[in-house]
Amino acid sequence: MEHLAYLEEDNLFKINVVQEDEQALEKMKKQIERSIKDKEAEIEEVRRNIEGLQAMKEVFVEKTQFLEGNMKLKNSNNSKDNNNNSTKAQN
Numbered sequence: 001m002e003h004l005a006y007l008e009e010d011n012l013f014k015i016n017v018v019q020e021d022e023q024a025l026e027k028m029k030k031q032i033e034r035s036i037k038d039k040e041a042e043i044e045e046v047r048r049n050i051e052g053l054q055a056m057k058e059v060f061v062e063k064t065q066f067l068e069g070n071m072k073l074k075n076s077n078n079s080k081d082n083n084n085n086s087t088k089a090q091n
Helices: 002-090
Strands: none
Touching: none
């Protein structure tokens, strides 16, 4: 009889330990899920920032190309004007 009481007490202790472990595991799973959601939100924010920066870069490149084209045109016109002015000055 004493042995049965010991076994019952031991089983109750083991059940309690398992329940505590399950609760700790469930808490850990919730923390991990929350952490994953937070990181996914951060990743999405970074992705949007990258897309915004890429769009800004494209606009910058287009403006730079436009300005470089204008500078070449201006330089070309200035060269023609200088050639015309020096031709007029020589006449």
